[in-house]
Amino acid sequence: MTTTLITGANKGLGFETARQLIAAGHTVYIGSRDAERGQRAADELGARFVSLDVTDDASVQAAARQIEADGGLDVLVNNAGIEGRIADNGIVGAADLTADSMREIFDTNVFGLVRVTHAFLPLLNRSAAPVIVNVSSALGSLSLISSPEAPTYFYPGVAYPASKAVVNMVTIQFAKQFPGIRVNAVEPGYTKTDLNGRTGTQTVEEGAAIIVQRAQVTPDGPTGTYSSLHGPVPW
Template sequence: MTTTLITGANKGLGHETARRLVAAGHTVYVGARDVERGAAAASALGARFVRLDVTDDASVAAAAAAVEADGGLDVLVNNAGIEVRSPGGEIIGAAELTADVMREVFETNVFGLVRVTHAFLPLLERSSSPVVVNVSSSLASLDQAGKGYPGVAYPTSKTAVNMLTVQFAKAFPKMRINAVEPGYTATDLNGRAGTQTVEQGAEIIVRMAQSGPGSPTGGYFDAAGPLPW
């Protein structure tokens, strides 16, 4: 039985990924900050709930201890992420960007990913088939930088996620560690403005979460294949 933890899984892409992996036979932990919403989502999905705030060391340590006590972990999906907008709801461009905005976005999207990955590495190292999926974005691609999206903090945070993916994959060659781009999916992150459904967006996350021995590692993919860094 494959055991999988998904951060930020009480809604959106994380929730749909959890639904699909439960259907595929995984034992899935729904990681969420909000106990009521997270527990309700896990119950509806036939999954397990673990309280996990990726910005809080004690919360992450407690979640790792709980998962370890239940038997360990095979797959980690680093899905939790945020975008910060102005009080009026506008995307924050370079002219309005502050260090506080960058810090807030990085605390979840980058430091949170590192915090969770570091805490669960000992469990993953004990797995016979360890996998890490980092949810990135096409906005992270330096090859595509400057084309369209005016925001700065979110794309920069996802570029950092891509670099972390490469470095973790290099350090842990027995694991399959990849970054994925779900596509422009209608979620709370973008005010439901995305052009894809969560079912479509979760496709590459689910596929990579189920990757077996011999599959790629240290890569950056969307549903169609590899993406330019």
């Protein structure tokens, strides 16, 4: 039996990833900072709920203790993320970017990912087939966002792409330094979720497919990669 934790899983890509992994036989923990929504999502899916705010040390440590007491962890999906749109659904560009607004996004997308990964490393190291999936974005690709031929070139935001570029670097370094764990970054595609104001062009079923695929890699499977369902994504 494979036990999986998905952060930010009470809705969107996290919720759909949980649904698909449960169908594949995983025992899934729905990590959510909103207890009511998280429990409701877990009940709907037949998952387990764990209270988890990736920006809070005490919350993350408590979640790790709970899952350890329940028997351990095999797969960690770092899915929780925010884009940082303003009230009128606009994207904060360079002219309006402040250190505080950038810090808020990094606290969830980068520091939260590191905080959770660090807390759960002891549990993952006890697994026979440990896996970490970091949900990134094509916007984190320096190659694509600097290429006028790529749709990402025209995205005006700064903080979100920067955070995902850091996620990619963290993925590479973790994969090299934890050779016993399969550590990969994934690009779900432009998926219709609350994160982007539901402006995406893909369904959550389509977006979750690559996350689910990488969550099920075997110990001899790929590590240190950055990919979408269509293949490798350039760094």
